[in-house]
Amino acid sequence: MTKRNKSIAIIGGGICGLSSAYYLTKAGFKVSVFEKNKSLGGLLSTFSPCKKIKLEKFYHHIFLSDKEAINLFKELEIESNLIPRQSKVGFLKDGKFYDFNKSIDFLSLPFLNLGSKIRFAFAGISLKFLPEILIRNLTAKKILIYAMGKKNYRVIWEPLLKGKFGRFKSDISAAWIVYRFKKRSGTRKNGREILLYPTASFQILIDALGKKIGKKNIFTGFPIKKIEEKDDGYIINNKKYDILISTVAETDFKEIFGKSNIKDIEYLGAICPVFFFKKPLTKYYWTNVLDGLPFSGIIEHTNLIKNVNYKSSIVYLSHYLQKSDPLFKMNDNDLESYYLSHLKKIFPKINKNLKGFKIYRVSNAQPIIKKGFKKPPITVNNKLYVTSMAHTYPFDRGINYAVREGKNIATKIIKAHS
Numbered sequence: 001m002t003k004r005n006k007s008i009a010i011i012g013g014g015i016c017g018l019s020s021a022y023y024l025t026k027a028g029f030k031v032s033v034f035e036k037n038k039s040l041g042g043l044l045s046t047f048s049p050c051k052k053i054k055l056e057k058f059y060h061h062i063f064l065s066d067k068e069a070i071n072l073f074k075e076l077e078i079e080s081n082l083i084p085r086q087s088k089v090g091f092l093k094d095g096k097f098y099d100f101n102k103s104i105d106f107l108s109l110p111f112l113n114l115g116s117k118i119r120f121a122f123a124g125i126s127l128k129f130l131p132e133i134l135i136r137n138l139t140a141k142k143i144l145i146y147a148m149g150k151k152n153y154r155v156i157w158e159p160l161l162k163g164k165f166g167r168f169k170s171d172i173s174a175a176w177i178v179y180r181f182k183k184r185s186g187t188r189k190n191g192r193e194i195l196l197y198p199t200a201s202f203q204i205l206i207d208a209l210g211k212k213i214g215k216k217n218i219f220t221g222f223p224i225k226k227i228e229e230k231d232d233g234y235i236i237n238n239k240k241y242d243i244l245i246s247t248v249a250e251t252d253f254k255e256i257f258g259k260s261n262i263k264d265i266e267y268l269g270a271i272c273p274v275f276f277f278k279k280p281l282t283k284y285y286w287t288n289v290l291d292g293l294p295f296s297g298i299i300e301h302t303n304l305i306k307n308v309n310y311k312s313s314i315v316y317l318s319h320y321l322q323k324s325d326p327l328f329k330m331n332d333n334d335l336e337s338y339y340l341s342h343l344k345k346i347f348p349k350i351n352k353n354l355k356g357f358k359i360y361r362v363s364n365a366q367p368i369i370k371k372g373f374k375k376p377p378i379t380v381n382n383k384l385y386v387t388s389m390a391h392t393y394p395f396d397r398g399i400n401y402a403v404r405e406g407k408n409i410a411t412k413i414i415k416a417h418s
């Protein structure tokens with residue numbers, strides 16, 4: 001058997017598993033991708049809000065600095081679909097919306113004094129030069145207060161960290177926030193942030209990857225419940241594979257694998273309501289909510305994507321929460337009422353504007369990257385490779401890093417078995 005005849009099983013048909021499968025297929029390996037859901041894409045998967053149109057279940061865009069993802073679009077010859085779009089960002093504070101796009105907007109914010117604004121601006125520039133090794137044992141709270149002062153932390157960062165991580169807000173690693181600053185440098189043109197979003201949604205990327213991997217090598221609606229380690233490989237559904245790649249959360253992998261010395265990593269879940277309105281709700285693509293509402297962001301997709309006829313204004317809410325949160329057990333109609341009751345505080349006449357809604361839920365949406373976090377190893381041994389959304393550390397999880405991790409595993413396997 002030539003080494004490239006080795007069979008490889010990949011658990012997870014999200015963007016990481018698909019990227020890995022694509023690079024391995026390209027190098028001549030035989031892969032089988034197992035995805036528990038009926039369709040591919042994981043967190044990036046889509047639905048049809050209207051005929052012939054696809055939309056992500058969870059809001060998505062990429063940045064100009066997302067080189068791995070952009071390169072993948074180029075390799076698949078679909079980069080002409082990836083359109084740069086000017087993003088409009090706002091803050092919602094004390095029931096009022098404030099622009100947050102240019103320096104002048106920031107200078108005009110009434111809820112910060114000039115001293116806080118100057119500290120904010122300087123810290124934003126300087127923090128991104130800090131290497132991970134210097135900050136891994138600090139919290140985001142500590143470094144933000146140190147660099148920007150208590151006022152900036154209390155007014156801006158604490159609500160944002162609370163919105164994303166809830167009760168873990170004070171435990172989050174300084175590396176997590178600093179590497180977000182790093183990522184966001186180089187995402188602006190003429191002082192304004194440019195985001196990339198494909199013409200026909202990210203489904204175009206999922207379809208292009210699926211085509212390259214080959215239908216016969218992809219098994220959807222196929223949850224892996226058990227994997228047996230045997231002789232020189234792994235048994236899945238009575239079939240032996242030489243190499244195994246896991247792209248699912250660590251706790252899920254341990255459950256499937258039975259035994260494993262892989263460290264558990266805690267994740268937050270997410271509930272993502274998608275509302276369809278007759279008229280736009282705001283003028284912003286992304287509104288950071290500083291008002292203590294249950295959701296931390298209002299994402300008005302149709303304020304970023306103007307050239308698609310969605311027949312509605314589409315608004316997502318960003319809500320991360322612990323898996324044990326009772327909201328996860330609520331049915332869709334109750335959740336709709338719950339979120340509308342909060343939106344009504346900002347938009348009292350919202351019911352008249354409403355056309356419809358969808359609710360999407362996921363239990364592993366965001367790894368909780370606490371102070372002292374260490375990137376877990378990828379290679380368990382030369383036939384078992386494990387990655388996850390936590391492996392993108394010190395960068396936060398994202399499409400770009402899922403592609404990078406998938407490619408990284410493929411490169412390791414190609415090197416080890418060539």
Ligand SMILES: Cc1cc2nc3c(=O)[nH]c(=O)nc-3n(C[C@H](O)[C@H](O)[C@H](O)COP(=O)(O)OP(=O)(O)OC[C@H]3O[C@@H](n4cnc5c(N)ncnc54)[C@H](O)[C@@H]3O)c2cc1C
Nearest residue numbers: 012014015016035036042043058060061223224365398399
């Ligand atoms: C609300 C939200 C908004 C986001 N917005 C952005 C954004 O704007 N830009 C950006 O870059 N990133 C964004 N992200 C992050 C991005 O979606 C992820 O980083 C990326 O999609 C992760 O891909 P993945 O393949 O690593 O994981 P996943 O997409 O989670 O894929 C894992 C796959 O494994 C499958 N699976 C799990 N268990 C099993 C099993 N036992 N058997 C078979 N299959 C299994 C799952 O169904 C899933 O399809 C967002 C995430 C969320 C939650």
